[in-house]
Amino acid sequence: MxxxxxxxxxxxxxxxxxxxxxxxxxxxxxxxxxxxxxxxxxxxxxxxxxxxxxxxxxxxxxxEDTPYVVKSLEDDGRGGFILVLNDEEREPLDPSTLEVGEHNVLYTRVKGGEFRARFLRPAYYHLSPHFEMDSDGTFYLRLRNERHRIKLAAGAGASQAS
Incomplete structure (x- = not known):
């Protein structure tokens, strides 16, 4: 058969x-x-x-870019966020893995750090009120009264953090 x-x-x-x-x-x-x-x-x-x-x-x-995308965010009830991925899995945002790439695209690591995930606009805009910028142009994410530096991705130009 x-x-x-x-x-x-x-x-x-x-x-x-x-x-x-x-x-x-x-x-x-x-x-x-x-x-x-x-x-x-x-x-x-x-x-x-x-x-x-x-x-x-x-x-x-x-x-085309990353095998996973962050479709949306949920508040975790403790001042942080839960990522909702395209496979409908949910996992906590690790702010230490955030980086900004070309065209100000925000990325994070998912699946135990194995994969990079691109933030779609709804998730990015949900997170954006927590962004801060220093006088030198360095961006941070403020969560739970802590500042987490958002790294510049390899290959992204210095003008990307605008």
Missing amino acids: PRAGFYAVESGRISFRKDGNWYSDEERIDNPRIALLFSRSIRRNPDGSYYLQVAEERAPITV
């Missing part, structure tokens, strides 16, 4: 883009269940490339 294949991604033209959406052959995947399945199935090869692993089937994917 033939085994059912993972035909949804056989084309190898599946991509996860910086807008936090999945695409197949340049068409946005609007089915939230498929998008969630894909987000929960991301794996990384030793060479840094990505693929989807669904049951025994594998399919290569293209990741």
